[in-house]
Amino acid sequence: MPQTVFAPWDDPRETPLIRFQNVTKKFGEFVAIDDLTLDIYAKEFFALLGPSGCGKTTMMRMLAGFEDPSSGRIDLAGQNIVPVPPNKRAVNMMFQSYALFPHLSIWDNIAFGLRRDKKDKDQIAARVDEMLKLTRLEKFARRKPHQISGGQRQRVALARSLAKAPKLLLLDEPLGALDKKLRQDTQFELMDIQETTGTTFVIVTHDQEEAMTVASRVAVMDEGRIMQVATPAEIYEAPNSVYVADFIGDVNIIEGRATPDGEELYRIDWAEGQEPLHAASARYFSAGQKCHLAIRPEKIFIATEKPVDAQNAVQGRVLDIAYLGNLSTYHVELPGGQIIKAQTANTRRLARRSITWEDRVWVGWSATAGVLLDQ
Template identity: 60%
Template sequence: MAKTMGPVRRDFAPWDDPLAEPLIRFEHITKRFGDFTAIDDVSLDIYEREFFALLGPSGCGKTTLMRMLAGFEAPTEGRILLDGEDISAVPPHKRPVNMMFQSYALFPHMNVADNIAFGLKQDGLPKAEITARVDEMLALVKLEPFTKRKPDQLSGGQRQRVALARSLAKRPKVLLLDEPLGALDKKLREETQFELMDLQEKLGMTFLIVTHDQEEAMTVADRIAVMNLGEFEQIAPPSQIYEEPRSRYVAGFIGDINILEGTVSTHLEGATFSGSDLDDDVAIEGEGLVSGPAALAIRPEKLRIALDEPNDAEGVAKVSGRVWDIGYLGDVSIFHVRLSDEICEGEPSDPNVPVIRATIANTTRLVERPIAWNDKVWLSWDKSAGVVLTQ
């Protein structure tokens, strides 16, 4: 499956400007529930107009962090600043923040217009202003024909749009999105991701999304914070998270990855990686490489697969093995290659032999594969394609 690298906003990188002031600042935030530490001393800056994603598995603390910004939870330690103001003691309804819940939380007895208008009426806005604001939101999310319908008369995608319009109607400084697309089917979810990006760009607002869906975060976010056990593993733009993961955890959580354990050796000519699963030492490159135990991480799409051994070429690494499994996904074919010469008709004699996953684009209409099960094949890659991990 193709990987998208987020919105193309080449000039937008306030996090690289030492003079830029963040809109949201989490300062040494810790949150405990009894003896359980959900958030463990984290700090984070989010900037105005940024689309920021908190990404991680269930229970990693991402929703807890968002709920503290919304005011539904209070930090055990630390401060939360919004536009330079400490909002730790400000109640949720007085914060310039609005939250769109995963369940949408629409009122079933109200029609679309009344659902959107609810928060505005609670704030006591004049009737004419409420009507104008509701009309503006209906046009924004393209729901003008459905204004009189009740939630149970709408599709899942339409209910999602109503919830989004209601969240935006009060014009908050920050919109919080808690797994907003989880209830949508795959195709609609992908379409809505790009609509969210366009909407955020048009409104010039700051969006903070919580998700466990890696592709969703990669598509919509300017930056991603990968969370694990209440801490940040890495905070960076999507392309950097994918191409330059800092740890085995990040490499394995974002997309597909092959990880080979071994040893790095540095010398005057460069650096090499050796491992018991490799035929020979392979050339590697990277900044700050030092000799010692490490892992070599390689994305499946960066591998080449062939029946014939590739010619020795400077900067190219190669390993051999036998095809263990093949998957045809239409746009790509996936090859699972065991780093062994054993021909397996059933289960392999040594189940501990590593399996390398290679993804090859199907660039022609022919589906007959020149490479079949149990064929001996060679995998090769450029030395710049591998990432050395020490964590």
């Protein structure tokens, strides 16, 4: 049986679990969140992504109840939660520091919230054992937090947050304290746990790779506003602005003026004395309209000879080569001084690389390789 794609945001019959409606948050004169409207659906793994100070943590603190909006409303499962105190919301928050009790065992740390809710002993024991199994911590139940690794502490904090079965779990930079390899392993664990429990996760991160790995959808934020909300693939392949294209992954941006040149095709005049470039776009541009062509480095090829059939080919000089093991990124200076990055997979030994520093090379790409943007 074919697996159905999880995309409740595309179904008009679906009701969002969380709804921000015209939410503004001011701290004195400073506007942290600016008239924000956003829907998040049940069982989503939703990422708020943006630079420091963009408002993503403020949004999370409003969901948790630690901050009140200056105006607008926030609904959770159809109820306005703004007047509801934090401890009465079906929301739990996992902090970057994990905030575990050092004097309590792992078992007691997970049981803490359930005991405060006056659950009976058998219920608590069954739920804690379930959480230990879910996070693969059964062997460590009697240890104290200082006796386990950082990755295991992260899982304890997660188990404790999920023990009370919240409708919504908020994760504030949850993997910030882990090293890169452990971060990557833990990202997949988080996804598995989220899928197993069906809890809605909202994660705040400034790490684009993390957001792209774990999230069903990503909201890219800047200065209290949401610039784009879409799946990771859409954000990467079809950004709606230079800001989003530039924030996610590596990108080349070429500025120019677009002129229609056939159905959904445009000619781009971009540098004095240079052949125009060609780009396909469903977005309409009027003759001479300013545009930005965004092209990912992996979509650009590099060669020593001019390609015969390339829709776009520009000659330049290799300024720099970044060797990343599986990939090499070539920084090529074009005649106008613009630098283009082209990426190739290293399928051969380095000694056999045909292009090196200061070489004259051609970089090229197809008309559909880039995204034509108007802002």
